[in-house]
Amino acid sequence: GDSVTQMEGPVTLSEEAFLTINCTYTATGYPSLFWYVQYPGEGLQLLLKATKADDKGSNKGFEATYRKETTSFHLEKGSVQVSDSAVYFCALSVPRTGNQFYFGTGTSLTVIP
Amino acid sequence: EAQVTQNPRYLITVTGKKLTVTCSQNMNHEYMSWYRQDPGLGLRQIYYSMNVEVTDKGDVPEGYKVSRKEKRNFPLILESPSPNQTSLYFCASTKRGTGLSGANVLTFGAGSRLTVL
Numbered sequence: 001g002d003s004v005t006q007m008e009g010p011v012t013l014s015e016e017a018f019l020t021i022n023c024t025y026t027a028t029g030y031p032s033l034f035w036y037v038q039y040p041g042e043g044l045q046l047l048l049k050a051t052k053a054d055d056k057g058s059n060k061g062f063e064a065t066y067r068k069e070t071t072s073f074h075l076e077k078g079s080v081q082v083s084d085s086a087v088y089f090c091a092l093s094v095p096r097t098g099n100q101f102y103f104g105t106g107t108s109l110t111v112i113p
Numbered sequence: 114e115a116q117v118t119q120n121p122r123y124l125i126t127v128t129g130k131k132l133t134v135t136c137s138q139n140m141n142h143e144y145m146s147w148y149r150q151d152p153g154l155g156l157r158q159i160y161y162s163m164n165v166e167v168t169d170k171g172d173v174p175e176g177y178k179v180s181r182k183e184k185r186n187f188p189l190i191l192e193s194p195s196p197n198q199t200s201l202y203f204c205a206s207t208k209r210g211t212g213l214s215g216a217n218v219l220t221f222g223a224g225s226r227l228t229v230l
Contacts (some may be wrong), residue, residue: 032192036219036220036221037174042223042224043117043203043221043222043223043224044156044203044205044219044221045221046218046219047189049218062115069170089155091219093217095209097218100144100209100217101158101161101219103148103155103156104155105153105154105155105156106156
């Protein structure tokens with residue numbers, strides 16, 4: 001079945017460090033891929049998305065490239081800030097008649113000054 | 114403002130006392146879904162609805178009921194809550210389709226923290 005596997009946390013980085021959070025997926029058909037972010041005490045919100053192979057999603061300095069050959073959608077940021085501390089969820093959507101959304105288990109990121 | 118509204122945001126109740134968590138969206142979305150979030154387990158889907166009067170089980174439906182009588186509302190019902198249903202609950206919605214702007218991007222509510230004693 002369809003699923004998403006993402007890097008387990010928690011991850012702790014110093015400010016201005018490079019961030020990578022790994023995400024791989026299994027899907028039938030042609031999924032869209034997403035990263036959602038959950039700031040403390042809030043609901044999830046879309047961070048970025050990519051809808052087809054080789055697309056790069058980007059937002060707030062974060063990037064992820066849809067790699068069909070490796071079934072991956074790794075999240076990266078070149079220089080993290082304290083305000084990036086949050087939980088990050090990788091997700092996929094496969095258009096079909098039934099349920100179509102699948103989430104990873106989330107990766108908690110803490111950035112220390 | 115386009116949003117998903119959940120109520121209550123916080124609730125403490127006792128075992129066996131029926132409760133309903135409401136969810137309403139103002140975006141005319143077809144798809145709505147309930148998730149629970151627990152430490153170490155991430156986000157798990159409880160129920161989803163593809164449209165009015167169409168609902169189906171997610172990964173962890175036991176102990177929950179839902180209904181979808183109107184497009185905008187998707188309440189989550191706990192008929193006889195138990196302590197293992199203590200969790201943070203999220204409602205989400207999206208419009209379905211391919212090639213449509215915003216399609217398949219979930220909008221989440223702010224969450225409802227439920228404690229069952």
